[in-house]
Amino acid sequence: MYDCSGVLGVDELATLEPGRTLLVVGPTAGTDELVRAFLADGLVRSEGAVGITTADPAGAFVEDLAARTDTFEGLAVGVLDCEGDGDRESEQLDSGAYLTHVGSAAALTDLGIGITKTIDRLETAGYDRARLGLTDLATMLAASDEQTVFKFCHVLASRLGSAGLVGLFAVDAETHDARTIQVLRQAVDGAIEVREVDGAWTARVRGLSGEPSEWLAL
């Protein structure tokens, strides 16, 4: 089991089964915050972290994760971004964190090979427990189409399933209609809905047990 209750104090996340993947639905600012908190929460528990960022540079993403943890272990971290110039390139930072740049959010084969290498690298470093966070599917939807992104989510979730990892895929609910969100939910195991209430982020989990969880502050 993975204890992800540091992100949101609901039972569904306190005992998240290995191999589960959830869609994180809401405004980008909130879903992005939740995905980063989820990865940092894993690092604190000595788990590996795989980040996929379609908008920010990987280096900035790693710095943000480091800022969220008291003792940062770079070898536990691998981040992929879409800021490459066509070919997939990798680099290792002084901290040990491993960055991979792919050409675009539509370069799925490069992204897939990059994810594979990143997960293998974490395993070699001794992290066979790890979390994967992807932010944001909206960029991928813009770069390709709903059907391709749906299949990619299913294939990646399935790989996380066989590897015993847990994953969160963020999707911006403001730029996509409810129908697309509902389709994407069927590619994974459940969803975390994020909304803003009085200037603070709240969230609830749906689809893992019979009823949705209560709304709690992040």
Add this chain to the structure above:
Amino acid sequence: MAADDSVVLVVEDEPDVAETYQLWLETEYEVRRAADGDQALASLDERVDVVLLDRMMPGLSGDDVLEHIRTEELDCRVAMVTAVEPDFDILEMGFDAYLSKPVRSEQLRETVANLLERSAYDDLLQQYYALVEKRATLDATKTRAELANSDEYERLSAEIERLRAELSETIGGIGDDEEFVTAVRELDDDE
């Protein structure tokens, strides 16, 4: 008589070796043979599901044939057959699997079956998406009461659950790195 209508193309310049592969495979699949890269290109069409590709051949090399398959976006899986363990990453090269010579019967059959299974996974995933998409459209256009009384909606939901289970259990999902990269490469090819 082939038990399956899947087509395997054996690209191998040594006749004895090609003959052996054909004997091992032809009880289950339709087997085509090509003695070099140029013949391989001539034998490739949309019916070919799996290519067993010898890397070292006179003339057009295995790598050239692979490049043709990928740039023409032919919907087939490619296993590299090589005399030495590859010292490079076969996934990066664009191969879906590799076999080292000498290849044993069981190993060859297993690899072909596994590659065909990956194609089956993609077909199922396509069906699954089509149904999920259809249901989501119904959800967006009908009232709850209409949906509750719809036999079509009920059948659709049952079919979605069946396919969901089949994708994760029967086919075994995505078990390793090679299966994962093959499945993702398939998505790039589909676009």
